Amino acid sequence: MADKENWAVAITVFLTSLLVGQADIITEAPVGQLFVYELHREVFQREFEPFHTVYEHIYNDPLVFKCNKERFPDLPRWLRFTQRDPYDNGFLYGTPLPEDQGRNIIQIFVTNRRSYVDVIKERLVINVGPAVKQMPYQAEFFLELRDIEKVLPSVVQEDIKSDIKKLWDTEKLEFVNITSALDRGGRVPLPLAGYFEGVYVKLGSDKPFSECMLRTLTPEHERKCAAGGKMPGECNTCFYPINCITWCKTVLFDLSKPIPPARVPTVGSGILEWGGEFNPPDSPPERDFFPDYIITIIIPFVIAVILCLILAYVMCCRREGVVKRNTTTPDVQLYHHHTIQGNFNELRRMAGRDRSTADRPPIFSLSLASDTLI
Numbered sequence: 001m002a003d004k005e006n007w008a009v010a011i012t013v014f015l016t017s018l019l020v021g022q023a024d025i026i027t028e029a030p031v032g033q034l035f036v037y038e039l040h041r042e043v044f045q046r047e048f049e050p051f052h053t054v055y056e057h058i059y060n061d062p063l064v065f066k067c068n069k070e071r072f073p074d075l076p077r078w079l080r081f082t083q084r085d086p087y088d089n090g091f092l093y094g095t096p097l098p099e100d101q102g103r104n105i106i107q108i109f110v111t112n113r114r115s116y117v118d119v120i121k122e123r124l125v126i127n128v129g130p131a132v133k134q135m136p137y138q139a140e141f142f143l144e145l146r147d148i149e150k151v152l153p154s155v156v157q158e159d160i161k162s163d164i165k166k167l168w169d170t171e172k173l174e175f176v177n178i179t180s181a182l183d184r185g186g187r188v189p190l191p192l193a194g195y196f197e198g199v200y201v202k203l204g205s206d207k208p209f210s211e212c213m214l215r216t217l218t219p220e221h222e223r224k225c226a227a228g229g230k231m232p233g234e235c236n237t238c239f240y241p242i243n244c245i246t247w248c249k250t251v252l253f254d255l256s257k258p259i260p261p262a263r264v265p266t267v268g269s270g271i272l273e274w275g276g277e278f279n280p281p282d283s284p285p286e287r288d289f290f291p292d293y294i295i296t297i298i299i300p301f302v303i304a305v306i307l308c309l310i311l312a313y314v315m316c317c318r319r320e321g322v323v324k325r326n327t328t329t330p331d332v333q334l335y336h337h338h339t340i341q342g343n344f345n346e347l348r349r350m351a352g353r354d355r356s357t358a359d360r361p362p363i364f365s366l367s368l369a370s371d372t373l374i
């Protein structure tokens with residue numbers, strides 16, 4: 001009886017683990033707001049053997065993620081993926097647009113670079129819903145001392161947001177977009193400490209821009225920036241120097257005013273005006289192609305024939321010939337040459353399959369061999 005119960009428990013555990021293993025991760029993403037999903041390495045590490053609970057040793061394998069939309073080779077247009085290093089977490093991030101609404105099923109393949117054998121597959125379902133927040137005021141800032149992966153973790157996002165909240169003088173602030181400067185034509189930084197790719201962050205709010213931010217629209221600001229100006233001290237709100245914005249690259253987007261509709265084209269009567277009778281152009285004058293023919297075909301052909309004749313004369317009539325060469329070569333040299341050739345042929349015969357045709361070795365070497373044997 002107890003045995004049966006044990007079996008039942010084991011099977012249930014097995015089935016649930018199967019089900020849990022296959023379950024999708026489901027997330028939501030509203031239109032117009034930044035979506036970030038962090039792929040935590042330690043979560044996937046637990047699914048690779050040897051399970052650390054058994055061995056009481058926590059492995060730290062290099063894991064590589066590969067993401068694509070289900071049944072497609074790539075990710076949806078609005079979603080991007082980044083992972084700096086197999087020892088770093090991966091990030092799926094992007095901003096869905098109204099036309100991206102719906103279910104996005106993302107396949108995530110995790111390869112263990114230690115064993116190269118294990119691959120786990122995971123499904124992430126992103127439900128893109130309608131916009132929940134109206135953000136008519138948006139601003140883009142440039143963080144010079146940052147790399148994209150270092151900005152995407154939520155802790156860092158909060159740090160950046162709290163700086164901008166002070167600058168904007170509002171609490172209602174949301175990320176709209178985060179982009180690496182590399183995606184906007186930036187240069188790949190040198191792989192040294194102190195060099196960063198740079199990151200653009202775009203935030204939005206329903207509160208109008210602050211005094212400080214409006215200063216970026218003045219002609220005075222432009223003049224100062226052209227002269228390599230710095231951020232005015234009273235507007236500098238960054239808590240960590242690494243999160244400081246590049247003041248002169250700040251861009252404001254005021255979407256609160258309705259965009260004037262494009263000018264409607266005027267509709268005509270639908271009938272083309274009479275433009276007179278069609279006059280076909282005259283055919284071009286006759287041209288004599290014979291000189292061109294001589295220059296491009298005949299002359300090269302004649303030169304080729306002459307070269308052929310010279311070559312044929314050199315090859316056929318100017319050769320020395322074997323007999324002539326042998327008569328001018330000393331006899332000793334010829335003899336040497338023939339013995340070398342003979343030995344060479346014999347070696348070749350011996351190396352071949354038919355050894356019986358090879359000449360027997362001289363007798364004296366045989367007797368020498370038997371002496372040493374005795």
Ligand SMILES: *[C@@H]1O[C@H](CO)[C@@H](O)[C@H](O)[C@H]1NC(C)=O
Nearest residue numbers: 032095096177178179183184
């Ligand atoms: C976010 O930034 C990327 C890269 O610059 C751009 O392609 C995309 O259109 C932006 N999305 C929004 C909603 O601004």
